[in-house]
Amino acid sequence: xxxxxxxxxxxxxxxxxxxxxxxxxxxxxxxxxxxxxxxxxxxxxxxxxxxxxxxxxxxxxxxxxxxxxxxxxxxxxxxxxxxxxxxxxxxxxxxxxxxxxxxxxxxxxxxxxxxxxxxxxxxxxxxxxxxxxxxxxxxxxxxxxxxxxxxxxxxxxxxxxxxxxxxxxxxxxxxxxxxxx
Amino acid sequence: xxxxxxxxxxxxxxxxxxxxxxxxxxxxxxxxxxxxxxxxxxxxxxxxxxxxxxxxxxxxxxxxxxxxxxxxxxxxxxxxxxxxxxxxxxxxxxxxxxxxxxxxxxxxxxxxxxxxxxxxxxxxxxxxxxxxxxxxxxxxxxxxxxxxxxxxxxxxxxxxxxxxxxxxxxxxxxxxxxxxxxxxxxxxxxxxxxxxxxxxxxxxxxxxxxxxxxxxxxxxxxxxxxxxxxxxxxxxxxxxxxxxxxxxxxxxxxx
Numbered sequence: 142x143x144x145x146x147x148x149x150x151x152x153x154x155x156x157x158x159x160x161x162x163x164x165x166x167x168x169x170x171x172x173x174x175x176x177x178x179x180x181x182x183x184x185x186x187x188x189x190x191x192x193x194x195x196x197x198x199x200x201x202x203x204x205x206x207x208x209x210x211x212x213x214x215x216x217x218x219x220x221x222x223x224x225x226x227x228x229x230x231x232x233x234x235x236x237x238x239x240x241x242x243x244x245x246x247x248x249x250x251x252x253x254x255x256x257x258x259x260x261x262x263x264x265x266x267x268x269x270x271x272x273x274x275x276x277x278x279x280x281x282x283x284x285x286x287x288x289x290x291x292x293x294x295x296x297x298x299x300x301x302x303x304x305x306x307x308x309x310x311x312x313x314x315x316x317x318x319x320x321x322x
Numbered sequence: 323x324x325x326x327x328x329x330x331x332x333x334x335x336x337x338x339x340x341x342x343x344x345x346x347x348x349x350x351x352x353x354x355x356x357x358x359x360x361x362x363x364x365x366x367x368x369x370x371x372x373x374x375x376x377x378x379x380x381x382x383x384x385x386x387x388x389x390x391x392x393x394x395x396x397x398x399x400x401x402x403x404x405x406x407x408x409x410x411x412x413x414x415x416x417x418x419x420x421x422x423x424x425x426x427x428x429x430x431x432x433x434x435x436x437x438x439x440x441x442x443x444x445x446x447x448x449x450x451x452x453x454x455x456x457x458x459x460x461x462x463x464x465x466x467x468x469x470x471x472x473x474x475x476x477x478x479x480x481x482x483x484x485x486x487x488x489x490x491x492x493x494x495x496x497x498x499x500x501x502x503x504x505x506x507x508x509x510x511x512x513x514x515x516x517x518x519x520x521x522x523x524x525x526x527x528x529x530x531x532x533x534x535x536x537x538x539x540x541x542x543x544x545x546x547x548x549x550x551x552x553x554x555x556x557x558x559x560x561x562x563x564x565x566x567x568x569x570x571x572x573x574x575x576x577x
Contacts, residue, residue: 148525148529148557148560148561149529151510151560151564152410152510152525152526152529152530153529153530155410155507155510155511156406156407156410156530157406158503158507159405159406159409159410159418160402160403160405160406161402162409162415163401163402163405163406163409164405164415164419166397166398166401167397167401167423167426168394168397169390169391169392169393169394169396169397170390172393172397172423172426172427172430173388173390173393173430175423175427176426176427176430176431178431258456258457259456275431277428279456291432291434291435
């Protein structure tokens with residue numbers, strides 16, 4: 142027997158079938174292990190990369206002169222970590238705002254070594270070279286990377302006064318977001 | 323994308339009371355829910371967690387270290403519906419499982435910002451959907467469904483607002499044999515696959531997620547009218563595909 146069957150019903154029926162065909166859920170322990178920050182999972186790899194990041198010298202005067210065309214902001218020493226290679230490409234913070242403990246940040250890579258749709262951004266403290274924050278940045282249509290992150294109280298208090306033209310108290314290690322899947 | 327997200331206008335924000343060190347949500351909940359597993363108190367060793375409300379489980383997951391048993395219960399409680407939503411977006415079983423797990427990883431990496439009293443199911447589905455949208459963003463820009471084509475749909479209203487019915491095209495699924503159900507599932511997936519990610523997203527958001535055209539429009543920065551026309555176009559494309567496909571099947575059966 143046939144009857145009228147609209148798209149909504151069809152999709153809901155398909156959804157029910159998908160539910161009944163679902164694989165077993167992953168174990169919580171496994172998820173927790175995978176969710177650990179990468180610098181805890183691979184401390185040796187982190188040590189190598191942070192050494193290289195710390196060695197990056199940025200000539201601020203030169204870099205500022207290179208970006209006179211519409212953009213402000215100091216370059217942030219950045220290491221882009223692909224699976225088997227690390228690339229250096231200064232990031233330029235175009236916008237930074239901290240309000241109610243939440244960070245909103247936009248940055249641009251210049252030059253762009255390889256376009257990635259998203260990065261896991263690890264903020265490394267400028268002085269101690271320790272990881273202080275990790276967040277996801279996604280590529281916007283303007284070719285900028287944008288991220289929103291909840292900040293711990295101490296960072297929020299310190300960064301609230303930062304202006305985009307200030308020298309940033311952090312460096313970046315960028316990892317393509319798909320590496321984490 | 324950050325793990326904090328808006329769900330139906332509600333933002334998940336972690337607020338901490340500087341005086342007590344307890345989250346305000348913990349503090350409030352102590353008075354509202356007896357036995358609420360606040361930080362510092364030992365958790366039970368038995369398996370009673372399966373009866374816990376989401377808020378208790380979430381608070382237990384937010385602790386340091388997180389309570390694995392509570393996480394297991396929470397994952398299991400929403401796994402099937404989360405997977406199903408991911409399946410209908412990705413149209414691939416393995417990709418759906420990856421996407422669902424990635425949503426969980428995003429949430430766990432920012433677990434302290436979880437709001438126990440929020441709608442957790444809506445939240446994790448939103449995280450997964452946003453991840454899927456992020457992945458499609460580049461492909462969409464590349465041109466398969468460029469904005470120019472979407473604009474051309476804005477004025478189109480081929481059915482003049484009539485409901486999209488598939489009369490005599492798709493049978494009542496409840497009366498189908500198992501083999502026929504498998505074929506229908508494949509047809510629906512192929513029909514959805516033919517839609518651009520934009521159109522698939524609005525169709526799923528409207529009919530599966532239950533969002534209004536106005537709500538979807540706010541996300542896409544388009545008018546309600548525009549989104550309605552996208553939904554109609556997506557429905558029309560599905561109807562055309564299913565009509566062609568199932569008529570072909572019928573002809574093949576008759577031969």
